Amino acid sequence: MRAVVWQGKHNVQVQEVPDPKILNPRDAIVRVTLTAICGSDLHLYNGDIPTMQPGDVVGHEFMGEVVDVGREVKNLSKGDWVVVPFAIACGGCFFCQHDLWSLCDNTNPNASIADAAYGYSSAGLFGYSHMYGGYPGGQAEYVRVPFADVGPVKIYEPLNDEQVFSILQDTYIPGVRMSNPDLRRWFGEADAWWLDNLRRKALEDPAIQDQALVLGMRAGDYAQSFGELTCELKRPLTTIFRELAGNSRTRLAIHPHNRAYNLPVQEFLRAARADLMYLNLPAGQADFGGPAGPPAWQDTWVLGRIPDVIDDFSRLATLPQSKKAYLEMVDRILLSASRIRKWAVECRDIGLASARDISDLIKTHRNIQATYSKDLTEISGGLRNYVMVSELA
Ligand SMILES: [Zn+2]
Ligand SMILES: [Zn+2]
Numbered sequence: 001m002r003a004v005v006w007q008g009k010h011n012v013q014v015q016e017v018p019d020p021k022i023l024n025p026r027d028a029i030v031r032v033t034l035t036a037i038c039g040s041d042l043h044l045y046n047g048d049i050p051t052m053q054p055g056d057v058v059g060h061e062f063m064g065e066v067v068d069v070g071r072e073v074k075n076l077s078k079g080d081w082v083v084v085p086f087a088i089a090c091g092g093c094f095f096c097q098h099d100l101w102s103l104c105d106n107t108n109p110n111a112s113i114a115d116a117a118y119g120y121s122s123a124g125l126f127g128y129s130h131m132y133g134g135y136p137g138g139q140a141e142y143v144r145v146p147f148a149d150v151g152p153v154k155i156y157e158p159l160n161d162e163q164v165f166s167i168l169q170d171t172y173i174p175g176v177r178m179s180n181p182d183l184r185r186w187f188g189e190a191d192a193w194w195l196d197n198l199r200r201k202a203l204e205d206p207a208i209q210d211q212a213l214v215l216g217m218r219a220g221d222y223a224q225s226f227g228e229l230t231c232e233l234k235r236p237l238t239t240i241f242r243e244l245a246g247n248s249r250t251r252l253a254i255h256p257h258n259r260a261y262n263l264p265v266q267e268f269l270r271a272a273r274a275d276l277m278y279l280n281l282p283a284g285q286a287d288f289g290g291p292a293g294p295p296a297w298q299d300t301w302v303l304g305r306i307p308d309v310i311d312d313f314s315r316l317a318t319l320p321q322s323k324k325a326y327l328e329m330v331d332r333i334l335l336s337a338s339r340i341r342k343w344a345v346e347c348r349d350i351g352l353a354s355a356r357d358i359s360d361l362i363k364t365h366r367n368i369q370a371t372y373s374k375d376l377t378e379i380s381g382g383l384r385n386y387v388m389v390s391e392l393a
Helices: 037-043 111-118 161-168 181-185 191-202 204-224 236-248 265-272 294-303 312-318 323-336 354-365
Strands: 001-010 011-016 029-034 062-069 081-084 142-145 154-155 276-280 340-346 368-375 383-390
Touching: 011 276, 062 142, 161 191, 161 204, 161 236, 181 294, 191 204, 191 236, 191 294, 204 236, 204 294, 265 323, 312 354, 323 354, 340 354, 354 368
Parallel strands: 276 340
Antiparallel strands: 001 011, 029 062, 029 142, 062 081, 081 154, 340 383, 368 383
């Protein structure tokens, strides 16, 4: 097979190398269909990472099709599509048991070298020097994936033409009664029926449901992006859906572990494991679409009814507001994000609270390191956007 091979500082070449084989019962062989050149690969290219040897195959991020599996890999079979994380994890050690996959204790046979160089070792990594296990990487036609029952994430194949055809068939034909008449708040008659029918057909088939719903939401957003002046430019949603489905074939499809929790903002933040919160504060009632603002249609469509739980953000657009109530809401959000190390809060200097009010409020929680502002006067008449960055001391 062909692969990108490191030959020394500033010297990589595409060369013929031996095809990988199953060596252990928990291995799989993946035929690479997409691979990445990462910023980290520059460290190898520039000769900054010790223990590279001429002939090493690089590339640590890739996805593709499983073409062979060892006898102990029960969760994958030939023909599955997978994304392979760059850290190789055994699944059984203390770190793997705590979801700290990149710290796996069992996959780097040369951990002692990394220990000596950096004080500790990570898991074995694909295509990233012998100090990290010397595993051939993913800028290659095929890769041997060790512990393939742990790392690779299965993805669905994108919708094929036949599935797209069948889901779009008769979507424009009105039925007796719309299962979700609320759609008429956002859409014209024809599009509302289209979305209603599409949802019903998507839910009939669990194998394609996620993708069909996501594509449907994007088609609905497309419809929402037209106003009175531009509506003549709008193309049929069926055409848009078909184009989006075609595009998504070149990208990642949705896999079963992707989940949308649909939690209220504060609950979501409290449970989030993240280093950074980017909070984009709505200006207040002024520039929001009221109860029929854009994101609300998606909830209504997917659930088949107006959702009972409306988070603070959606309520913000609908309730009569005072500056006090607005700042209290922001305060509650910041409080529930107190564990998140870094905040970047974006706000606009109009509406109920000024940027000054917001910055004073943030300061009651933690110091602000920097404020960035952007003058949008030219396009929106007197608007200024601020992003305030603060970090936990
Ligand atoms: Zn990378
Ligand atoms: Zn492990």
